[in-house]
Amino acid sequence: MNGPVDLARRGFLKTGASLGAGLVIAFCLPLGGRAARAAEASGANPLPGIEPNAWLRIAPSGQVTILVAKSEMGQGVYTSMPMLIAEELEADWSRIRVEAAPVAPVYNHLIFGMQATGGSTSVATSWEQLRTVGAAARLMLVAAAAQQWQVPVSECLAEQGEVRHPPSGRRLGYGELAPTAENLPVPTPIRLKDPKDFRLIGRPLPRLDTPEKVDGSGRFGLDVTLPRMLTAVVARAPVFGGRVKSVQAEKARATPGVRVVAEVPTGVAVAADDFWTALKGREALAIEWDEGAGALLSSDGLRLRFAELAQQPGAVARRDGTPEEALAGAPRRLEAEYEVPFLAHATMEPLNCVVDLREEACDVWTGTQFQTADRDAAAAAAGLKPEQVRVHTMLLGGGFGRRANPHSDFVREAVQVAKAVKAPVKVVWTREDDMRGGYYRPLWYDRLAAGLDAAGRPVAWTHRIVGQSIMDGTLFASSIKNGIDPTSVEGAADLPYAIPNVMVELHSPKLAVPVQWWRSVGHSHTGFVVESFLDELASAAGEDPFFFRRRLLAGHPRHLGVLELAAKRAGWGEPLPKGQGRGIAVHASFGSFVAQVAEASVATDGRIRVHRVVCAVDCGRVVNPDTVKAQMEGGIVFGLSAALFGAVTLADGRVQQGNFDDYPILRIDETPQIEVHIVESTEKPTGVGEPGVPPIAAAVGNAVFAATGLRLRRLPMTREEVGAAKKTV
Amino acid sequence: MLILTVNGKEHRVEVAPDTPLLWVLREQLRLTGTKYGCGQGLCGACTVQIDGRAERSCQIAAKDAAGKQIVTIEGLAADHPLKTAWIAEEVPQCGWCQPGQIMQAADLLSRNKKPTDADIDGAMSGNLCRCGTYPRIRRAIRRAAGGEGRTP
Numbered sequence: 001m002n003g004p005v006d007l008a009r010r011g012f013l014k015t016g017a018s019l020g021a022g023l024v025i026a027f028c029l030p031l032g033g034r035a036a037r038a039a040e041a042s043g044a045n046p047l048p049g050i051e052p053n054a055w056l057r058i059a060p061s062g063q064v065t066i067l068v069a070k071s072e073m074g075q076g077v078y079t080s081m082p083m084l085i086a087e088e089l090e091a092d093w094s095r096i097r098v099e100a101a102p103v104a105p106v107y108n109h110l111i112f113g114m115q116a117t118g119g120s121t122s123v124a125t126s127w128e129q130l131r132t133v134g135a136a137a138r139l140m141l142v143a144a145a146a147q148q149w150q151v152p153v154s155e156c157l158a159e160q161g162e163v164r165h166p167p168s169g170r171r172l173g174y175g176e177l178a179p180t181a182e183n184l185p186v187p188t189p190i191r192l193k194d195p196k197d198f199r200l201i202g203r204p205l206p207r208l209d210t211p212e213k214v215d216g217s218g219r220f221g222l223d224v225t226l227p228r229m230l231t232a233v234v235a236r237a238p239v240f241g242g243r244v245k246s247v248q249a250e251k252a253r254a255t256p257g258v259r260v261v262a263e264v265p266t267g268v269a270v271a272a273d274d275f276w277t278a279l280k281g282r283e284a285l286a287i288e289w290d291e292g293a294g295a296l297l298s299s300d301g302l303r304l305r306f307a308e309l310a311q312q313p314g315a316v317a318r319r320d321g322t323p324e325e326a327l328a329g330a331p332r333r334l335e336a337e338y339e340v341p342f343l344a345h346a347t348m349e350p351l352n353c354v355v356d357l358r359e360e361a362c363d364v365w366t367g368t369q370f371q372t373a374d375r376d377a378a379a380a381a382a383g384l385k386p387e388q389v390r391v392h393t394m395l396l397g398g399g400f401g402r403r404a405n406p407h408s409d410f411v412r413e414a415v416q417v418a419k420a421v422k423a424p425v426k427v428v429w430t431r432e433d434d435m436r437g438g439y440y441r442p443l444w445y446d447r448l449a450a451g452l453d454a455a456g457r458p459v460a461w462t463h464r465i466v467g468q469s470i471m472d473g474t475l476f477a478s479s480i481k482n483g484i485d486p487t488s489v490e491g492a493a494d495l496p497y498a499i500p501n502v503m504v505e506l507h508s509p510k511l512a513v514p515v516q517w518w519r520s521v522g523h524s525h526t527g528f529v530v531e532s533f534l535d536e537l538a539s540a541a542g543e544d545p546f547f548f549r550r551r552l553l554a555g556h557p558r559h560l561g562v563l564e565l566a567a568k569r570a571g572w573g574e575p576l577p578k579g580q581g582r583g584i585a586v587h588a589s590f591g592s593f594v595a596q597v598a599e600a601s602v603a604t605d606g607r608i609r610v611h612r613v614v615c616a617v618d619c620g621r622v623v624n625p626d627t628v629k630a631q632m633e634g635g636i637v638f639g640l641s642a643a644l645f646g647a648v649t650l651a652d653g654r655v656q657q658g659n660f661d662d663y664p665i666l667r668i669d670e671t672p673q674i675e676v677h678i679v680e681s682t683e684k685p686t687g688v689g690e691p692g693v694p695p696i697a698a699a700v701g702n703a704v705f706a707a708t709g710l711r712l713r714r715l716p717m718t719r720e721e722v723g724a725a726k727k728t729v
Numbered sequence: 730m731l732i733l734t735v736n737g738k739e740h741r742v743e744v745a746p747d748t749p750l751l752w753v754l755r756e757q758l759r760l761t762g763t764k765y766g767c768g769q770g771l772c773g774a775c776t777v778q779i780d781g782r783a784e785r786s787c788q789i790a791a792k793d794a795a796g797k798q799i800v801t802i803e804g805l806a807a808d809h810p811l812k813t814a815w816i817a818e819e820v821p822q823c824g825w826c827q828p829g830q831i832m833q834a835a836d837l838l839s840r841n842k843k844p845t846d847a848d849i850d851g852a853m854s855g856n857l858c859r860c861g862t863y864p865r866i867r868r869a870i871r872r873a874a875g876g877e878g879r880t881p
């Protein structure tokens with residue numbers, strides 16, 4: 001799939017630019033111009049990007065190559081996207097192969113307006129677009145066959161990669177029909193299949209990228225090699241915002257195999273014949289840094305500052321009724337403060353980027369979720385026009401948001417290094433570089449209060465959130481309205497529970513720490529806080545936390561659906577082994593609804609053990625159920641790492657973690673038994689990559705409370721946190 | 730110059746002798762199935778077999794691997810029960826850690842034909858996966874061992 005990338009991609013780009021001319025053996029539908037305009041005029045297909053030429057090629061052999069505009073980072077888009085096209089194309093699934101799309105407007109994300117993968121939106125936004133692409137191509141292939149046989153189109157049918165004419169028994173493969181089909185007009189309107197006729201969608205088809213990930217042949221960014229290529233590492237400032245004051249590079253330059261040592265805007269680059277030599281060269285550098293104000297940052301200081309801010313009114317994200325009065329008048333009041341730390345994405349493949357910069361062209365090979373932004377950033381750094389830059393999307397060894405950087409940090413820097421090095425170069429980030437490179441999930445501090453009436457019903461809920469805006473200073477800053485970055489309050493301002501008086505406020509302090517989306521974005525924090533505090537209310541009301549939620553969610557059938565399914569499958573209310581507790585949480589994010597029940601215990605040394613997690617998900621219509629399950633399993637494991645271990649902390653501006661010894665992630669022997677149940681639905685498909693993460697920390701915290709009576713309000717739930725909670729009881 | 734025997738073939742390589750085997754495999758021999766994840770022996774992405782045992786190739790200097798039998802993911806037979814099981818159980822997500830996981834699992838199965846779940850957890854706990862494929866890794870190893878293996 002990622003075979004001889006260089007030549008194949010370059011070849012395609014050439015032909016792609018002229019839309020068909022020269023694609024001798026390829027199936028090149030001329031939809032881009034004339035037909036697309038016709039379709040637009042008829043109003044039949046209002047979606048942009050219905051250009052089969054851009055999305056698929058059919059070889060004479062009948063093999064169908066589908067170009068996928070979304071980045072494969074484990075979430076299965078190299079299978080789900082082809083499934084959407086193949087379903088309507090009536091393709092033979094065994095003859096489908098995948099190629100990463102180049103950067104072009106036709107591949108733009110229909111919401112983001114740029115080529116991007118994120119927000120758990122790939123299936124949701126491609127659902128109609130790619131099925132329409134497949135249907136358009138099928139109609140043209142059928143028309144080509146009908147023309148060749150001189151029979152009415154209505155007598156022909158497409159099936160398994162061929163067109164048949166049942167009355168005469170004739171049949172032609174798509175490979176044979178493609179050259180004729182490409183010269184035919186596109187029939188309109190294009191009608192999509194009735195879901196009851198789906199052959200592929202809804203089935204757990206094997207992933208197309210599995211074999212190459214099992215035999216080691218799959219090509220990731222770090223696996224790219226070019227002739228004459230150097231490998232570089234960059235010495236970056238030890239604190240955010242720091243700059244090089246002076247550098248002594250003689251020893252580094254004298255290291256055998258080191259070719260270039262050069263200052264770049266982010267620090268000092270050392271380029272060598274291989275990675276190990278570059279690293280040794282970097283170790284030989286003596287750099288004096290102008291650290292600036294970043295050196296004053298510490299996590300402890302930030303927590304104090306945030307706690308103080310949480311005492312003051314903030315920008316109002318939601319206000320229902322009269323929360324202050326309702327709170328003041330409530331017979332029973334609860335208050336709590338919650339905290340979560342900065343988190344690194346820690347993708348298993350550290351950041352890297354290969355750049356081949358020439359006079360008037362630049363090629364970039366990397367695992368990216370943000371092709372358009374990266375191309376533009378590369379062009380700006382290279383002093384070229386965007387159309388002179390080609391981005392080759394490789395497999396991503398994990399993304400989780402890190403490879404969707406609005407500042408294109410790792411791509412921009414690699415181009416700057418290439419400029420300095422004057423040779424093709426691969427910039428490699430060590431694990432420590434990656435961990436300390438910033439763009440973290442923000443640190444959050446939350447202050448909540450709630451009032452219960454005499455019958456234990458919540459009558460007021462106030463929630464004040466303090467933390468950095470991830471949109472501020474990016475190309476998405478316009479989404480900030482009235483001081484509210486919507487990603488800071490998502491999952492909190494849309495509190496679904498029936499509480500008559502609600503207030504959600506926000507403070508967005510500005511800090512030198514670069515922050516960014518991290519799998520499930522704002523929900524990664526609000527899911528924990530909201531679902532934990534709600535559990536506190538249930539406890540205060542003396543009610544079972546499942547029944548408490550169920551009563552307050554009466555008007556939310558999809559929340560209720562997953563809540564009840566998870567509780568039922570988990571055996572809610574049934575006895576557990578001694579020392580174990582059961583916790584439940586439900587959270588909606590990215591259009592999907594997820595409930596999780598966790599069973600946990602706390603060992604005498606304070607270590608939390610999660611034994612079992614039962615998950616129910618409603619993500620609308622399911623394209624590939626095995627992918628949905630895999631994403632829920634993965635979301636739970638990812639969320640457990642954050643719940644139990646994850647924290648990036650700062651002292652004197654320095655990130656105190658560097659590798660997996662001090663930034664642990666969940667291991668197989670710490671992984672609970674996980675069961676995933678999918679709610680059957682005919683609603684439009686919604687996200688699955690992220691929604692599995694938000695409920696898990698709360699489900700575990702609530703289980704710990706059920707098991708021990710200890711309420712954990714700070715992540716991660718380490719032995720020390722458990723110990724501290726014991727002292728306050 | 731060093732002579733390394735990788736997947737049954739001898740290779741002459743010109744590298745600084747302290748270069749970790751990982752980078753020689755990846756950069757000199759272009760066997761990029763062996764992955765870099767941490768450089769400190771903390772994640773298992775670089776796991777290969779040396780003289781039949783799973784080792785972290787980021788922690789072994791190339792000179793110390795000379796004269797030994799090195800097997801990488803590329804050298805594991807295409808029909809190896811683990812590769813087949815990994816496909817059948819749809820284990821990989823992003824895929825970065827999987828070659829290391831498979832090489833570690835091969836070590837386990839070479840010494841323990843019928844591992845229990847506890848055996849699997851014990852043998853595999855040094856191989857990290859950020860995507861969270863652990864439940865499927867367990868299933869795949871059980872399958873490769875010739876059954877469901879659902880023993881405690």
